[in-house]
Amino acid sequence: MSATDISTSAAPAVHTGRPWQRDLIGIAVILLAAIGGYFLFPDNLALLTRIIAIMLLVLSLDLVTGYCGVATLGHAALFGAGAYAAGIAAVTFGITEPLSMIGIGAIAGAVAGLVSGVVILRGHGLAQLVLSIAVIHLFHEAANKASTYTGGSDGLSGIAPDPLFGLFEFDLWGRTAYAFGIVLLVLVFVLLRILVRSPFGMLCRGIRQDPIRVSAMGASVKASLIKMYVISGAVAGIGGALNAVSTQVVGLDSLSFTNSAEALVMLVLGGAGSLYGAFVGTIVFMWFEHVVSAANPFHWLTIVGALLITVVLFAPKGLYGTAANLAKRFARSRP
């Protein structure tokens, strides 16, 4: 049980046209979905913003799990670090400018990524999973203990971000937060597309497939992975900070094992190893959960469980991975 066979194989790229064209299409789809979401569900913007924040967490998890093959159940540590850093900056140090809060969140996430990367990468397979569990519990307990700054189990409330650019207020209807989230998401997506196609991104994919061969080629496996972990931390930190800015509160749950496990479930649901898979998984899981739990708050867990089982049985590569495979087969069957 080594790190190599842990992740599902990346969804094979569908080579229909030049890569940059496909990215433009991808961005267009995100923007269309965003605008569609705004007009179709104008009263659900708070939920949509939350989905964007979690999407950033799942994207960040995809970087280490999907692209590098590191199995982790402790990724919320990076998200929570970003959320708490942004929140503490606002409450204790009076830094309430939203862009600075996001920046602080990204830095804190990167630092948390460095720390947990160093610890988690020590193990392999199951041991790695256990190290990640230990890391998330330590982060959680540390936040619980530092209640002077974090509010402990009562949560860190009283975060009051300034209006964005001094113009757009973060209000009850959540339009500002939503637009802000979409812009952040598109920016992160563009940067990550560049990253995963860069030589460094290719190296990381190589590590997932065969770490021994990569090190035989003269590249440092561990250094690359830690570098990826730091980048991933920054992305998760942005997500956490966005969550802190838009909901104006941070709770211990953002640093919890449950949050980490849910992120992993969403990633695998969508299909690990592809940025689009992360998008699809997050939207499907959170939207499904939202609809089902509102329809029946008492027994929705059973239905979510059934959804997960169904996906494994009928779409074993995740929703996006299986769809991409089908599309490819369909394209090939035509002359």
Place this chain on the structure above:
Amino acid sequence: MQVFFSIGVDALAYGMVLFIISIGLSVTMGLMRVVNLAHGAFAMIGGYIASYAARDLGLGYGFAIILAVIGTIIIAIPLERFLYRRIYGAPELTQVLMTIGITFCVIGLANYVFGPTLKTIPLPADLQGPVNLGFRTIAAHKLFAIGCGVAVALGLWFLIERTSFGVKLRASVDNTAMAASLGVRTRIVYAASFALAVGLAAFGGVIGAELLPVEPYYALRYMVTFLVVVSVGGAGSIPGALIACLLLGAIDTTGRYLVPEYGEFFFYLAVIAIVWVFPRGLLGRAK
């Protein structure tokens, strides 16, 4: 000195309870290579059956245990046939998704059928109440749990290392195709060892119910603990799991006694330290 013995007794009892519940998981994860996050769910089902048998039907404790083990296996057989068989050899993350899905379903159903309250399994009179050890008292059922733990450890070791079933199991796991071509009916071996793992889970769920009470959320609440002890021990290794349970039980108990405020730090820092030194678990097989 008395403190030392006192902690030692508690640690032994706690470690043994952990061992009984998690050893089944060590079988599925180490021998069958399935990351079975639904292990706690099977332990919980066992607990519910025993509780129903002993409390509502008024059957004896021993009978309730047997009923729990058999009942849980019967429930698990169709799950093995229709769900688990699809994920043998699948990537671990797929297994995680499937078994978490099963866990969610079981929790939801338990909540629906039995309601969200705690369920107890009444102990026979002999196991109730404290026993005086001279320097302190300890609950009788804890002594019983220690005994069960030793019996399970010996029995499993014998089964896997000394019987023909054990040979077939190890052969099927190491190379399914080769074992099959040599005439081992690997499907049946897999199904049997799955039943064994589930039966052990149910047994542990009943014996450990005094410490880890049965309620719908049981399946997720203790999942992390089970996963940690099995992995620290090295999946698939029975002595490894035993040592890990006793070691972690001791660390946990000592931490709770000496520095309860930092008990959580103490435990997980120790886990990191152990894995740091033994990156494949204490007695894990290098692959």
Place this chain on the structure above:
Amino acid sequence: MKKLILAAAAAILFSGAAYADVIKIGVVGPFSGPFAIQGKNFKAGIDAYIATHGDKIGNDTIEVLYRDVPQADPAQSKALAQELVVKEHVQYLAGFYFTPDAMAVTPLLQQANVPLVVMNAATSAIVTKSPYVVRTSFTTWQTSAPMAKIARERGVEKAITVVSDYGPGVDAENAFKSTFEKEGGKVVESIRMPLSTNDFSPVMQRVRNSGAQAVFAFLPSGPTTLGFVKAYNENGLKEAGVQFLAPGDLTQESDLPALGDAALGILTTFHYAIAHDSPENRAFVEAARKAIGNPAELSFPSVGAYDGMHVIYKMIEATGGKQDAKKAVDAVKGLAWESPRGPVSIDPETRHITQNIYLREVAKGSDGTYYNKEIKTFEKQPDPGLAPAK
């Protein structure tokens, strides 16, 4: 002519429809997950109130919407509250089992013009976060402080506190310690243990070694209490005569069948016992048991929810069904009524409920069931925790 009559009839119908509004109440609570039973109790209390008082106030019909936050998750709680207000146009927010979830929603209230009726969350400071918060449950300070007086009355000189290491646990520790020491007692040791503790034997050994005459404990209600109470018995503390004191969360009625004989004789202070003897309570328990399905599942959050509904009904009456949070909250300041738990009132200044706190002992009834037997009453207790919170 015929057309005219039709038009007139239509006009009457439509104007009628315009007056008879549906007033929506959004309830956020844990309806699934490890605290599902507490959410179920919210619903039972609310259903019981609607069953006994009808779902109409004047011409307006009450509709209750439920949203699930399984574990403390302030961000999720806030997103759901926002949705309830913006999309479902609820006029009242209610429920909230966990403090952080309630705290997260308070900044919304002013802009949303919606009052928040807290039906459980028990940290004192919540009511200070917004003038639109009213609480009908209790605070940990309110239920813990009287226990210190009881301990002193019963001649306890030295006590030890054992609490779970999270907000409410720390609150309980502070409440007991400060009151106990003010009354001249001494807390020899204060132990805080992680929430995830399963085996309490080592803690009990420490309690034993401390030489205290009584142990004051606080754990969240649910599975851990069972292990804790059992460990207390099995480690011989009961025989050694160490008195077990706690706020009533530890012996909530839904846990009592599981605790069984182990809990007999435990002293708790709390605002409500299902066994409270009054005609109001008998009527409430009957309705709530019917609502919850399994009578054994009924416990304290139901009464917070029941009284919460009472407050909301009074608010709707005062505002005539119009959305006006300020008027609604002002209308219930100083409101006094006979609750199933006894006489209560809303403190006009703090908007927290003033109520009797009862000393209870776990006892076994003639039918073999366990209940909290009230043996002493502290009348009209305000929340002593608000002063330190400010």
